[in-house]
Amino acid sequence: MIARSCAMIARMLPPAIDAELTREPFLPLRLYLSDGRTYVIANPALCWINHGSIYIARTNRPDSRIMDVDLVSLRHIVRI
Numbered sequence: 001m002i003a004r005s006c007a008m009i010a011r012m013l014p015p016a017i018d019a020e021l022t023r024e025p026f027l028p029l030r031l032y033l034s035d036g037r038t039y040v041i042a043n044p045a046l047c048w049i050n051h052g053s054i055y056i057a058r059t060n061r062p063d064s065r066i067m068d069v070d071l072v073s074l075r076h077i078v079r080i
Helices: 014-021
Strands: 029-033 038-041 048-052 054-057 068-073 075-078
Touching: 014 048
Parallel strands: none
Antiparallel strands: 029 038, 029 075, 048 054, 054 068
16 A cells, blocks of 8 residues: 655645546545545545635545535645
């Protein structure tokens, strides 16, 4: 198993997140936010990075339709 590097920085940059989402083979990742919330990303196709934000689609199962989308500011992501 490949260990992930954890970066504690004030603002997560889009290239750092994109590198994790496009990693081959993809490993599910967890985003830690400044307010204590976390997001588990099991499918990289359910995320979109746009300027200073990431859109994270939520489903009730990995192979089902999108139920909702959360918009998270990259400045609130403190580590992966």
